[in-house]
Amino acid sequence: MMIYEKMDSIAILKATGFAGRDVKTIFLFISLSIGIAGGLLGLLFGFILSVIIDQIPFVTASLPTVTSYPVNYNPVYYIIAAGFSLATTFFAGFFPAKKASKVDPVVIIRGK
Amino acid sequence: MKTILEAQHINKYFSSPNKIKVLNDINFSINEREFVTVIGKSGCGKSTLLYILSTMDTDHEGSLVIDGEKMDEKKDWELARIRNEKIGFIFQFHYLLNEFTVLRNVMLPGLKLGKFTEKEIEKQALEKLAMLGIEHLASKKANRISGGEKQRVAIARALINNPAIIMGDEPTGNLDKKNREIVFDIFSSLAKEFNQTLLIVTHDESMAAISNRIIEMEDGRIIN
Numbered sequence A: 001m002m003i004y005e006k007m008d009s010i011a012i013l014k015a016t017g018f019a020g021r022d023v024k025t026i027f028l029f030i031s032l033s034i035g036i037a038g039g040l041l042g043l044l045f046g047f048i049l050s051v052i053i054d055q056i057p058f059v060t061a062s063l064p065t066v067t068s069y070p071v072n073y074n075p076v077y078y079i080i081a082a083g084f085s086l087a088t089t090f091f092a093g094f095f096p097a098k099k100a101s102k103v104d105p106v107v108i109i110r111g112k
Numbered sequence B: 001m002k003t004i005l006e007a008q009h010i011n012k013y014f015s016s017p018n019k020i021k022v023l024n025d026i027n028f029s030i031n032e033r034e035f036v037t038v039i040g041k042s043g044c045g046k047s048t049l050l051y052i053l054s055t056m057d058t059d060h061e062g063s064l065v066i067d068g069e070k071m072d073e074k075k076d077w078e079l080a081r082i083r084n085e086k087i088g089f090i091f092q093f094h095y096l097l098n099e100f101t102v103l104r105n106v107m108l109p110g111l112k113l114g115k116f117t118e119k120e121i122e123k124q125a126l127e128k129l130a131m132l133g134i135e136h137l138a139s140k141k142a143n144r145i146s147g148g149e150k151q152r153v154a155i156a157r158a159l160i161n162n163p164a165i166i167m168g169d170e171p172t173g174n175l176d177k178k179n180r181e182i183v184f185d186i187f188s189s190l191a192k193e194f195n196q197t198l199l200i201v202t203h204d205e206s207m208a209a210i211s212n213r214i215i216e217m218e219d220g221r222i223i224n
């Protein structure tokens, strides 16, 4: 994540009284928000695409009842996808957030 | 009179590249309502001392007492709490959070403290901004204002929790003459009208001249 660009912000937060774990919470919150927003968008676009594909004519002699591309809308797949997007963003956010919580404000403030 | 801050036998070493002692047996105290300035040549250890006194740097020998409480054995989150509640810090490079508005920047330490509701903190923040003559900037993004304005916002932020002491590391060091005078007048009125306890590191002789006491440092020691 973007913790290298946010060093100044982390230093300010710590200097003004936010503890390491507050900083960690803030960064985890940011990455989870991104994960949730991204996950929802992904599900929505996935669903729209499936509906479009579902309209495509698909005629075959071996399956006389099928007239369009077969699409499976089973909610289980959506749940798996949502879970996967949350889990990846959590892990992608967890280590940077932990690193952010350990930033020494003195090093940043002095480094200017 | 109440003692706000006390440094007892503070020594500080840096070990890279080789071990050097940058602070040597620093002893002094600051009383309530006192305006103290710290002066000394570049490299004599002023910033290093201020980072220790503000509880941000805990890697030192000796004791620090703030508002009657010993800091030595405190955990990180306890020190953060003390910085939040009792210390207002002003840097040379007016650090603000660029992703927020001016008002939000000032409110942030108050929101962290959680002593008042968000509405009340907003009102207090607007009062501080008004006191410093910049309430019209409240809704601006923090990176859309000038350097002098940023430093005044940083002062408002330092004041938001009515801290026991305000510390500044060359708060006028990066400003032009006009803004230096504005900030200078603010410190002067904070000291005289608001009886704010202040500890300011400065190269500015006129700033030192209006303080109650000047601490002069040389090579990691207090010489005066």
Ligand SMILES: Nc1ncnc2c1ncn2[C@@H]1O[C@H](COP(=O)(O)OP(=O)(O)OP(=O)(O)O)[C@@H](O)[C@H]1O
Residues within 6 Å of the ligand: A110, B014, B015, B016, B017, B022, B040, B041, B042, B043, B044, B045, B046, B047, B048, B049
């Ligand atoms: N991280 C560090 N590692 C090693 N030495 C350091 C480190 N930070 C500072 N020093 C040294 O410690 C001494 C004191 O530095 P400090 O920044 O406190 O001085 P200062 O009085 O604030 O100077 P200035 O007026 O230029 O801001 C200097 O000699 C500096 O080179």
Ligand SMILES: [Mg+2]
Residues within 6 Å of the ligand: B046, B047, B048, B169
């Ligand atoms: Mg310095």
